[in-house]
Amino acid sequence: MEGQQQQQQPPLDQVIALAVQQAVAAIIPDLVNHLAQNPPNLNLPAPIINLSPNLANVIAAAMPQPPPPQSREPLLRKPDDFTGNKKDYREWNMKITSYIASANTSLNTDEKKIRFVCSYMKEKAGVWAEEQLTARTTNQNWMWNDFTNQMKERFVDKNDKEIARNEIATIQQGNTRAEEFFTKLASLRIRAEYTDPLHDAIIINRLKLGLKTEIVTAIVASGNEPATIEGWRNRVIAVEEALYTHKPKYEVKNSFKPSTTSSSSRAPPPPKPTPSLPLGDPMDIDKMRKEGRCFKCHQKGHLARDCQNRRREVREIWMDLSTEEKRELTELMTANNQSDFTPPQA
Structure with missing residues (x-):
């Protein structure tokens, strides 16, 4: 009988396998619920640990783990060294702050940012940076905003506004x-503190003197000048594209017509139209605004957008064109999506 009972007992490996199957079957519901509630990080539920610690470790190792955090490398090129030349400071500061912003986790504290900036300061700027590093004590917290204000105080020209x-x-x-022209102008406007909409009249009149004559002529002759700097920017870029990419035959007669003679006998370029408002202090704008004067002709009784002096100038330019030139200018503005272009009336 004892022999028969021993023969009826299953092998030990089968007993272990059966126990493992039963243990796995018992923990699967808890495991599924746990993973559904906590997919990123696997914290094994208590039944796994209580029933079979080894099996719990095996299952945990087999489960997909979240990837370790990686610091994103900046996409921008590292800035050049700054030697202390005040003319270079604004551009350098813009580049290095943009690089820091793109660095994400690698420059994520004020002290890391400050030390990174100091490492790119050489010569006169390097002496100043070394003084800042030496003056810092171990108990002193570095504030990024305070540091950038100190840099601005040290390296921005006190006359920068007037220079701009x-x-x-x-x-x-x-x-x-x-x-590129308007990008530079935007930077100068910030430095000059010409950012108020009231300053637009000053900048627009300056644009008419600084832009290429043929571009200004095409826009003025359209009879529909933009009223804002952004409007001028968009129109100038579009007209430039039409003039120099498609190369139309459009020319302007008399004072606006480019000379075709040789370089040795070429006449001097015609003077550009004088601005209706000189570039001056913003207080001039405020004064005219309070007095109700036009920003263009300085007369009372109407706004700059209703000024008749500019309209007479546009009509004179238009009437001076030949029939063929009028047709080509109209085609140019229409092809350039200037659907609101209306030829001036005599």
Whole structure:
């Protein structure tokens, strides 16, 4: 009988396998519920640990784990060193702050940012940076905003506003593209503190002197000048594209017609139209606004957008064109999506 009972007992490996199957079957519902509630991080439920610690470890190791956090490398090129030249500071500061913003996790504290900036300061700027690093004590918390204000105080020219205003007063497009011209102008406006809408009249009149003559002529002759700087920007870029990419035959007679003679006998370029409002202090704008004067002709009784002096100038330019030139200019503006273009009436 004892022999028969021993033969009827299953092998030990089968007993272990059966126990494992039963343990797995018992914990699967709890495991599924747990994973559904906590997919990113696997914290094993108590039944797994109580029933079979080894099995719990095996299952945990087999489950997909979240990838370790990785610091995103900046996409921008690292800035050049800053030597302390005040003319270079604004551009350098813009580049290095943009790089820090793109660095994400690698420069995520004020102290890391400050030390990173100091590492790109050489010569005169490097001496100043070393003084800042030396003056810091271990108990002192570095504040990024305080540091940037100190840099601005040290490296921004005290006369920067007046310098920017003088640059606006003499800005010329030359051979640069319109997009680059307006990008530079936007930077100068911030430095000059010409950001109020009341300053638009000053900037627009300066644009007419600084942009290429043929571009200004095409826009003025359209009879529908933009009223804002952004409007001028969009129109100038579009007209530039039409004039120099498609190369139409459009020309303007008399004072606006480009000379076709050789360089040795070429006549001097015609003077550009004088601005209706000189570039001056913003207080001039405020004064005229309070007195109810036009920003263009300085007369009382109407706004700049209703000024008749500009309209007479546009009509004179238009009437000076030949029939063929009028037709080509109309086609140019229409092809350039200037659907609101209306030829001036005599």
